[in-house]
Each structure stands twice: as C-alpha cells, then as structure tokens.
Amino acid sequence: MKSAIPETGVPITQPAAGNGSDRQEASLHGEILLRLRDYVVEGNIAEGARVPERQLCDMLGISRTPLREALKVLAAEGLIELLPNRGARVRRLSQRDLEELFDVMAGLESLAGRLACEAITDEETAAIERLHYEMYGHYLHRDMHGYFQTNQQIHESIVAAARNETLKTTYANFAGRIRRVRYSANFARKRQRWAEAMREHEAILDALRRRAGSELSDILFQHLRNKRAAAIDHLVEAPEGGLETTPQNG
Amino acid sequence: MKSAIPETGVPITQPAAGNGSDRQEASLHGEILLRLRDYVVEGNIAEGARVPERQLCDMLGISRTPLREALKVLAAEGLIELLPNRGARVRRLSQRDLEELFDVMAGLESLAGRLACEAITDEETAAIERLHYEMYGHYLHRDMHGYFQTNQQIHESIVAAARNETLKTTYANFAGRIRRVRYSANFARKRQRWAEAMREHEAILDALRRRAGSELSDILFQHLRNKRAAAIDHLVEAPEGGLETTPQNG
DNA sequence: AAGACAAAAAATGAATGCAAAATGGATGGC
DNA sequence: GCCATCCATTTTGCATTCATTTTTTGTCTT
Numbered sequence: 222m223k224s225a226i227p228e229t230g231v232p233i234t235q236p237a238a239g240n241g242s243d244r245q246e247a248s249l250h251g252e253i254l255l256r257l258r259d260y261v262v263e264g265n266i267a268e269g270a271r272v273p274e275r276q277l278c279d280m281l282g283i284s285r286t287p288l289r290e291a292l293k294v295l296a297a298e299g300l301i302e303l304l305p306n307r308g309a310r311v312r313r314l315s316q317r318d319l320e321e322l323f324d325v326m327a328g329l330e331s332l333a334g335r336l337a338c339e340a341i342t343d344e345e346t347a348a349i350e351r352l353h354y355e356m357y358g359h360y361l362h363r364d365m366h367g368y369f370q371t372n373q374q375i376h377e378s379i380v381a382a383a384r385n386e387t388l389k390t391t392y393a394n395f396a397g398r399i400r401r402v403r404y405s406a407n408f409a410r411k412r413q414r415w416a417e418a419m420r421e422h423e424a425i426l427d428a429l430r431r432r433a434g435s436e437l438s439d440i441l442f443q444h445l446r447n448k449r450a451a452a453i454d455h456l457v458e459a460p461e462g463g464l465e466t467t468p469q470n471g
Numbered sequence: 472m473k474s475a476i477p478e479t480g481v482p483i484t485q486p487a488a489g490n491g492s493d494r495q496e497a498s499l500h501g502e503i504l505l506r507l508r509d510y511v512v513e514g515n516i517a518e519g520a521r522v523p524e525r526q527l528c529d530m531l532g533i534s535r536t537p538l539r540e541a542l543k544v545l546a547a548e549g550l551i552e553l554l555p556n557r558g559a560r561v562r563r564l565s566q567r568d569l570e571e572l573f574d575v576m577a578g579l580e581s582l583a584g585r586l587a588c589e590a591i592t593d594e595e596t597a598a599i600e601r602l603h604y605e606m607y608g609h610y611l612h613r614d615m616h617g618y619f620q621t622n623q624q625i626h627e628s629i630v631a632a633a634r635n636e637t638l639k640t641t642y643a644n645f646a647g648r649i650r651r652v653r654y655s656a657n658f659a660r661k662r663q664r665w666a667e668a669m670r671e672h673e674a675i676l677d678a679l680r681r682r683a684g685s686e687l688s689d690i691l692f693q694h695l696r697n698k699r700a701a702a703i704d705h706l707v708e709a710p711e712g713g714l715e716t717t718p719q720n721g
Numbered sequence: 722a723a724g725a726c727a728a729a730a731a732a733t734g735a736a737t738g739c740a741a742a743a744t745g746g747a748t749g750g751c
Numbered sequence: 752g753c754c755a756t757c758c759a760t761t762t763t764g765c766a767t768t769c770a771t772t773t774t775t776t777g778t779c780t781t
Contacts, residue, residue: 247555247556248555248764248765249764249765250543250764250765251555273731273732273733274732274733275731275732283765283766284765284766284767285733285765285766285767286536286764286765286766286767287764287765287766289540289733289734290539290540290543291543293500293540293541293543293544294543294544294546294547296544297544297547297548298547299637305497305498305733305734305772306497306732306733306734306771306772306773307732307733307772307773307774308732308733308773318637321635321636321637321638322637324582324586324635324637324638325582325635325637325638325641327582328578328579328581328582328585328638329578329582331578331581331582331688332574332575332577332578332579332581332582332692335578335692336574385571385574385575386571387549387568387571387572387574387575388571388574388575388578391575391641435689438581438688438689438692439685439688442582442585442688498734498735499734499735500734500735523761523762523763524762524763525761525762525763533735533736534735534736534737535735535736535737535763536734536735536736536737537734537735537736539763539764555742555763555764556741556742556743556762556763556764557742557743557744557762557763558743558762558763722781723780723781724779724780724781725778725779725780725781726777726778726779726780727776727777727778727779728775728776728777728778729774729775729776729777730773730774730775730776731772731773731774731775732771732772732773732774733770733771733772733773734769734770734771734772735768735769735770735771736767736768736769736770737766737767737768737769738765738766738767738768739764739765739766739767740763740764740765740766741762741763741764741765742761742762742763742764743760743761743762743763744759744760744761744762745758745759745760745761746757746758746759746760747756747757747758747759748755748756748757748758749754749755749756749757750753750754750755750756751752751753751754751755
C-alpha cells in the first residue's frame with residue numbers, strides 16, 4: 222500500500238524537545254496535536270488522502286487514543302474531516318471554500334485594523350512603517366519571497382496591535398487553513414498585482430497613521446478581497462499544483 | 472461530594488431520539504459532543520467548576536473514551552479548558568475576555584453585513600423588514616423576550632444572507648460562547664438602551680435596502696459595540712448573577 | 722473475461738485496564 | 752492549636768482489547 226505520508230521530510234517522531242517556539246504542552250495528546258497540525262498545514266498530506274490511524278501511530282510512536290483525540294480537534298478546526306467509520310482525510314477545499322475563507326480572513330483583518338486604530342502605540346506604528354519600507358525594498362528588488370514574508374509580518378502586526386487575543390487566535394486558525402493550500406499549490410502572487418498591492422499598503426499605512434478606523438477597515442477588506450481574486454485566479458489557471466489532485470488512495 | 476452538575480433539568484442521558492433539530496450524528500462521540508456543548512452553552516455547569524469525567528460518563532451512560540474526545544473538541548472551541556492532569560473546567564471568562572468576544576462578534580457581523588449587501592435577494596430583504604417591524608411591535612409592547620428573540624433572528628438572517636458557510640459556523644461558535652454567559656448571568660438589556668438600539672436597527676435596515684455594504688459594516692460594528700457596553704455594564708453592576716461565582720469544588 | 726457474491730483482512734469506534742499524577746484526609750511535629 | 756508530611760483514594764492519561772464496519776481479496780458464475 223502506498224502511504225499518503227512520505228517517509229522523507231522531517232520525522233515527527235522525536236520528542237520535539239527544544240523547538241524554540243512558545244509551544245509547550247505537557248500532555249502527549251497536546252504534543253501530537255501541535256505536530257500533526259503543523260504537518261497538515263505544511264501540506265505534507267495530499268488533499269483528500271486517507272490517513273490510516275495505525276500508520277500515524279507508528280510514525281509518532283504512540284497509541285491510537287491520543288492520536289484520535291488530536292484528530293477530533295483538527296477536524297473541529299476545519300483542517301481535516303472525519304468520515305464515520307471511514308477515517309480522517311485532509312479536508313478538500315473547493316474554490317468556493319477558499320473564497321469563503323479569504324472573505325472571513327478579510328473580515329478579521331478588517332476588524333483588526335479598526336481595533337488597532339483604537340489601541341496602537343506610536344512605537345507599533347513606527348515598527349509597521351519600517352516593515353512597510355522594508356517590503357518596498359523587496360518590491361523594488363523583485364524579491365518575492367522577502368516581500369511575501371514582510372507582508373505577512375505587517376498583517377500580523379496589525380492583528381497584534383488590535384489587542385485582542387481571541388481575534389489573534391481565530392486569525393491564526395484561518396491563516397493555517399489557507400496556508401495549507403498555499404503550500405500545496407505553489408501559490409505565487411501575480412507580478413502584475415504587485416504594484417497595486419503596494420499602493421494599497423500605502424493607503425493602509427496612511428489610514429493607520431491617522432487612526433482612521435472605519436476607513437482602514439474598508440481598505441483592509443478591499444485589499445484582502447483583491448488578494449483573494451489574485452490567489453484564486455492563480456489556482457484556477459494552474460490547478461495542477463495540488464488543488465485538484467485526486468487522493469492517492471481512496 | 473457535591474456534584475457540579477445538578478440532577479435537575481433535562482436528563483441528557485437518553486439516546487436523544489427524535490429531537491427535531493437538524494443534528495444527526497452517527498457516532499457516539501458526535502452525539503455526546505452535541506449534547507455536551509448544548510449543556511455547557513445553556514449554563515448548566517458553573518463557571519470554573521470541576522467536572523469529573525467519570526461523573527459525566529455515568530450521566531451520559533458511555534465510557535470515557537468518546538467523552539474525552541468530545542471534551543477535547545469543546546476545549547478547542549473555547550467553551551471549556553483542560554488543565555493537564557486536572558480535568559476539564561468550564562472556561563471562566565474575565566471581563567476582558569467578554570469584551571474581546573463581543574468585539575470579534577462585532578467584526579463578524581460587520582463582515583456579514585458587507586457580504587450580505589453583495590448577495591442578498593429582495594425576498595430576504597423583505598423578510599428582514601418584516602422581522603424588523605415585528606421587533607418594533609415587541610418594543611412598543613415592552614416585550615423584552617420577544618424583542619430579544621426577533622432581534623437575534625434579524626442578526627442571524629443577515630449572517631445567512633452573507634452566503635458564507637464558514638462565516639456562519641464561526642459566528643455560531645462565538646455566539647455560543649457568549650450565550651453561555653448570558654444564560655449564567657441573567658443578562659437583561661437595559662431599558663434605556665432600547666430606543667437607541669431601535670434607531671440603530673432602522674439604520675441597519677436602511678443601509679441594507681440601499682445595499683451600502685461599507686456603511687452597513689460600520690453601523691453593525693457600532694451597534695454591536697454599544698451592545699457590548701450595555702451588556703458588560705450590566706454584568707459589572709450585577710456580578711452576583713454568575714460571572715464571578717467561585718467554583719463549587721476546586 | 723467481466724461481474725457478482727462471499728469470506729478474509731484491515732480499519733474504525735468504543736470499552737476496559739493500568740500506571741502516574743493529583744486530591745483529601747489522617748498523622749505527627751512544632 | 753497550627754502546619755507540614757505521608758498515605759489512601761480518586762482521577763487522569765494512555766495503552767490495550769473487543770466489537771462493528773468497511774475494504775480487499777478470492778472464487779464462482781455467466
């Protein structure tokens with residue numbers, strides 16, 4: 222039987238000691254949850270692919286009980302789906318699903334911007350400005366990867382400035398769902414959209430400086446909407462990247 | 472030992488056959504999840520109260536395995552929290568937590584309004600108008616309960632009109648978290664806010680009629696913000712309703 | 722050879738068992 | 752009399768086991 226999970230890549234069997242992140246979870250179940258989530262988000266399992274529990278157990282060196290608990294949580298988060306008596310599959314996202322996800326993300330960022338205007342400090346604004354100019358540098362150098370990364374930092378900074386942990390957590394959840402697709406499909410931004418996106422970011426920064434919450438809310442929503450259009454166009458143009466692949470076994 | 476779960480109220484032990492809702496779940500775990508969620512949302516367990524697994528198992532007539540799976544999911548949803556080796560507790564919400572929740576709800580409704588303006592049909596608008604006038608009737612008759620219920624229907628109709636299942640699900644999740652507090656604390660709206668809320672609803676309807684998405688987004692956010700202020704003021708004024716109660720055992 | 726049926730194998734869902742940790746109470750020291 | 756410590760009990764976390772359901776495989780019939 223061909224495995225849906227390649228033996229290559231990071232072996233997620235180790236105790237994961239000393240990863241520098243802020244994640245620490247005493248329980249085995251919690252550890253498994255974090256690792257499995259990353260594993261799925263990073264696109265290591267094909268969409269719709271069946272993932273036998275036993276195989277994951279062997280891989281992780283644990284019994285089925287904590288694994289199943291983790292799977293239930295991942296299903297609640299929307300990353301995988303559990304078919305009764307038929308196991309767990311990585312959730313397959315239709316184009317419509319993606320549109321919905323992007324719209325919700327747009328709403329969350331829109332909210333973040335509005336709230337940020339109420340609470341942001343001058344230091345935070347300055348930090349975002351720095352990121353903005355750094356991103357502009359990447360844009361000028363046509364450094365897509367750097368641009369992408371800095372762009373993400375800006376959006377995360379805005380969410381952080383909203384001072385709302387609930388929002389932050391929710392945002393991270395949806396970001397993860399989209400990221401998986403982004404990993405699976407190689408999800409490059411269209412070049413022609415760059416200039417437009419940069420202009421939008423100028424407007425974002427401007428509204429943020431003026432603490433114009435309602436306005437920033439609008440701009441961010443529209444910005445994400447445009448992102449959505451570009452991303453989904455790309456997927457429709459180049460679906461062989463992973464979005465429409467058939468499951469490996471099932 | 473005094474139980475955190477009163478034996479009064481609906482016995483959730485029965486197979487739950489023939490409840491008229493749209494919920495049908497083949498697996499025991501899924502059934503348990505739905506019932507426990509309702510049970511917690513309806514405020515049947517005191518905040519911070521320890522809930523021994525064994526007791527819940529006896530109550531539900533199942534073994535610990537599916538129960539624990541359900542608990543993990545509820546924890547992921549934010550309704551309860553699981554302390555390592557120390558069991559499940561109903562999540563205690565600070566005032567700050569509530570503010571955050573209300574703000575996220577505000578953001579989601581704000582988004583719903585914006586999306587609804589893109590997609591809503593004349594029939595849906597007409598239905599919301601009818602609800603609006605019905606609610607106005609309740610307002611005139613000082614029928615708080617009817618008002619509250621119709622008000623909720625209006626907001627749910629707007630979310631439905633957004634045509635975004637992901638949003639709808641997320642909205643329902645947060646609504647549940649807040650509803651639990653509303654059940655626990657007796658969470659009446661201040662009378663003086665009624666007139667103001669009615670005026671806001673007029674504006675909501677007006678913007679919806681004109682399909683003015685951005686404007687509706689603003690109005691809805693502000694409407695929910697005002698709701699938040701009224702609700703939390705009330706809790707602060709009358710905290711004995713349940714928000715600040717000490718756990719029954721723990 | 723293709724399809725249908727049946728038995729075997731495997732996978733899932735749930736219950737039980739067992740070790741580790743936590744809770745509660747009794748005992749002893751100060 | 753009060754607090755710390757130790758032990759019994761309870762509770763949790765995980766592994767294992769049992770019962771169904773699904774999937775596969777093999778055979779038989781047409």
